[in-house]
Amino acid sequence: EMQLVESGGGLVQAGGSLKLSCTASGFSFGGYAIGWFRQAPGKEREKVSCISSHSGITYYADSVKGRFTISRDNARNTVYLQMSSLKPEDTAIYFCVAEILALSCGLYSWDEYQNRGKGTQVTVSS
Numbered sequence: 789e790m791q792l793v794e795s796g797g798g799l800v801q802a803g804g805s806l807k808l809s810c811t812a813s814g815f816s817f818g819g820y821a822i823g824w825f826r827q828a829p830g831k832e833r834e835k836v837s838c839i840s841s842h843s844g845i846t847y848y849a850d851s852v853k854g855r856f857t858i859s860r861d862n863a864r865n866t867v868y869l870q871m872s873s874l875k876p877e878d879t880a881i882y883f884c885v886a887e888i889l890a891l892s893c894g895l896y897s898w899d900e901y902q903n904r905g906k907g908t909q910v911t912v913s914s
Contacts, residue, residue: 790814790903792884797908800874806910808869810884815903817886818842821893822860822867823901826880826910836882837869838893847894852878874912881907 796808810822823838837858838847846858857870867884885901 792905794908817865820886828880
């Protein structure tokens with residue numbers, strides 16, 4: 789059974805940092821693009837970042853560009869999202885997703901990632 793488990797969320801003050809982890813099991817991790825989406829109350833789900841499988845090409849939403857960094861460790865079946873200079877508007881539940889994709893992961897929406905974690909809450913206080 790494929791599983792994605794997020795961790796690393798929590799409460800942090802504005803300007804602070806958090807590092808999210810997404811650990812996968814039950815599938816050949818290296819062949820999958822891995823992404824992060826977030827959902828804040830009353831807002832649309834937003835694609836935050838993703839990293840393609842073999843090429844390692846990354847995508848970042850404009851709202852996080854320059855502040856967030858995604859990376860993957862295929863030996864540990866884990867993808868990381870390093871979040872710095874956090875803002876209150878980054879408050880959301882962050883979901884990890886995985887899929888085998890033909891094109892750059894930044895081109896795909898939430899519905900096209902069939903494998904998803906349950907999310908981890910990130911709260912940024914002002």
